[in-house]
Amino acid sequence: MSEVKNSALTPAEAWKLLQEGNARFVVGETAHPNQNAARRDELVDAQNPFAVIFGCSDSRLAAEIIFDVGLGDVFVVRTAGQVIDPAVLGSLEYSVDVLNVPLIVILGHDSCGAVTAAIDAYRTGDMPPGYIRNLVERITPSVVAARRQDVKDVNSTVVEHVKQTSTRLLEMSRSLSEAVQEGRTAIAGVTYRLAEGKAELVCQHGSV
Numbered sequence: 618m619s620e621v622k623n624s625a626l627t628p629a630e631a632w633k634l635l636q637e638g639n640a641r642f643v644v645g646e647t648a649h650p651n652q653n654a655a656r657r658d659e660l661v662d663a664q665n666p667f668a669v670i671f672g673c674s675d676s677r678l679a680a681e682i683i684f685d686v687g688l689g690d691v692f693v694v695r696t697a698g699q700v701i702d703p704a705v706l707g708s709l710e711y712s713v714d715v716l717n718v719p720l721i722v723i724l725g726h727d728s729c730g731a732v733t734a735a736i737d738a739y740r741t742g743d744m745p746p747g748y749i750r751n752l753v754e755r756i757t758p759s760v761v762a763a764r765r766q767d768v769k770d771v772n773s774t775v776v777e778h779v780k781q782t783s784t785r786l787l788e789m790s791r792s793l794s795e796a797v798q799e800g801r802t803a804i805a806g807v808t809y810r811l812a813e814g815k816a817e818l819v820c821q822h823g824s825v
Contacts, residue, residue, distance in 0.1 A: 628803035631667045631720035632818075632825040638685035639816045651687025659689070666692040669712035671782075672724030673699045673731065677811055680724065684816070692718060698731025699723060699782055700755040701789065710792045713802050720825065721786070721793070721802055724816070725779040726809040727772045735760050736774060772808075779806040780820045787822060797823045 626634070641647050669692040670680040680686075680693050692712045694705055712718045725732075734745055735756035744750045759778035768774055783806040787794045796802045803823025809816050818825070 626667050626719050628720045628800075628805075628823055628825050631718075632722075632803075632805055635668060635684045635686075635720075635722065635816070639683060639814075641685045642683050643814045647682075647685045649685070649687065651690055656688050664689050664692075664716065666690055666712070666716060666718055668692070668720040668722055669694065669709060669716075669718045670722045670724055671695070671699055671705065671709060672722075673697060673726055673729055675726060675729065678724065678726050678809060683809060683814060692716060697752050698729060698735070698756050698778070699725060700731070700752055701782065701785055702755075706786075706790050706793075709786065710790060713796045714792055717801070719802050721804045723779050723783050723786070723804065723806045724809060725775045725782075725807070727775065727811045729771065729775050729778075732756055732759075732775050732778055733771050736769075736771060739764070776808050776819050779808055782806070783820055783822060800824075 666689060671694045672678055672680055674695045674697045680691060694708045696705060709721060731752050735753045738744050738753045739757060739760045745753055756778060759781040760774060762781055763774040763777040768777060783804050786804065787797060797804060800823065803825045804821060805818055805825045806820035807816050808819050
């Protein structure tokens with residue numbers, strides 16, 4: 618992947634593009650931009666995505682589809698429950714510091730299995746086996762934060778998890794924190810509704 622010049626888009630303009638794409642997806646009028654051979658040829662030597670999307674690995678949450686974008690438009694990082702680990706932080710720092718993306722989107726969704734597992738573990742005290750436990754342990758602080766607000770259902774806990782994840786990124790990465798403070802990028806916390814196909818802004822750091 619080659620280093621590219623800073624995107625001409627502001628964080629707000631990048632978010633507007635994603636909103637417009639999602640609006641097309643919701644009503645079934647997707648344009649499928651930048652998905653042809655000509656676009657493929659343009660990207661052989663470099664990329665210049667206008668956003669990085671850090672979302673859940675759930676098969677129903679394909680970012681390029683729900684935001685109606687194409688090749689080279691978004692840099693995508695996915696883990697179950699959009700949990701943060703060193704590889705995620707490195708990928709996000711790369712997208713901001715090398716690819717110069719003006720917008721980071723944290724993307725959660727309804728009926729998240731990873732969040733459900735964390736809620737169940739919190740309620741019963743029984744932890745899942747193997748590395749699933751690692752996922753649950755990373756999500757549990759969000760469950761605790763939700764419970765402090767008397768929030769117990771999965772979908773509302775997902776909203777809190779997106780908010781907590783957004784804050785944690787700034788706490789854990791000096792690079793990302795400085796980029797937001799300097800206005801080079803912004804963070805948009807977003808939840809996706811499976812039935813409607815709609816992506817909704819639930820929190821932000823910086824101006825979007």
